[in-house]
Amino acid sequence: MGEIIQEEKSKGGKKRPKHHSTHIDMTPMVDLMCLLITFFMLTTAFSKSKVMEIVLPEKIKKNDKVEPPKIAESRTINIILGPENKVFWYPGRVKDSKNPPALQETDYSDEGIRKILLDRNKLLSKKVAAFKEQTTKENPAITRDSLLANIKRFKKADDSGPIVLIKAYKEARYANIVDIIDEMEICSIVRYALVDINYVEDEMVKTAMARSTSNPKQ
Known part of the structure; x- marks a missing residue:
């Protein structure tokens, strides 16, 4: 907090000091703070590290007798x-x-x-393209997430x-x-x-x- 002293003439001709208190207007700083918070929130959301998900099979114990899966x-x-x-x-x-x-x-x-x-x-790609076209034709309002989930289930059920x-x-x-x-x-x-x-x-x-x-x- 600062203080400014200003001299003022009185009726008797004497100068009397006049005190004016000063303050800082913080309103622009509040706006700036809100902008910075928004900026850092968006930056954090956009700069999330990409993680590669790998599902590993359960470790087999030595005494367990497990037959390997049959693969075509x-x-x-x-x-x-x-x-x-x-x-x-x-x-x-x-x-x-x-x-x-x-x-x-x-x-x-x-x-x-x-x-x-x-x-x-190639064969599976053609099947997925046909499935995608059929799904969007039957349900034009389907969301992107729902469509991707349906395609994922379709791929898992495929045997080609x-x-x-x-x-x-x-x-x-x-x-x-x-x-x-x-x-x-x-x-x-x-x-x-x-x-x-x-x-x-x-x-x-x-x-x-x-x-x-x-x-x-x-």
């Missing part, structure tokens, strides 16, 4: 994350461990593993989409795991799982790496 071989595609940002894949399963199939090499580009997954997922088994070689990078899971979301792959690589596939990667080294891409 025609729908299965094995993706092996190799060293040096390389990606290898093969369809189906290894029928003969002494004569395993040759791994096919690709990368994380649009024309690489993404194109392979999209080609494998690919089943992707993701396996990481010992020299693969953690960033590659994030990249391949991103590709699952981009390509709308419904069924995929992180699986341990076995000894045969480990040897298959070594063979593929040796072949890639001897025949480098131009």
Whole structure:
């Protein structure tokens, strides 16, 4: 609080000091505070970190006898994350461990593993598009959240989409795991799982790496 002293002449000719109290108008500060609060609230809402949700299976105890789920071989595609940002894949399963199939090499580009997954997922994508069109036609007022929930249930009930088994070689990078899971979301792959690589596939990667080294891409 400040004080201003102003001299004032009295009737006798003497000057008498006149006191004026001063104060600060806080009204503009209140408006500024409200603007700052609104700004920080919006900034916090828009800058939420994106979390990748992964549902992991329950850990099996040593004494538990659990049979592995049966997977259709025609729908299965094995993706092996190799060293040096390389990606290898093969369809189906290894029928003969002494004569395993040759791994096919690709990368994380649009024309690489993404194109392979999209080609494998064409049938399901067409079904989802038809289901979406039919749902919006029957119920034009359906909300976006309800539509996405219906599509999600439709995908889970489908039995034609690919089943992707993701396996990481010992020299693969953690960033590659994030990249391949991103590709699952981009390509709308419904069924995929992180699986341990076995000894045969480990040897298959070594063979593929040796072949890639001897025949480098131009």
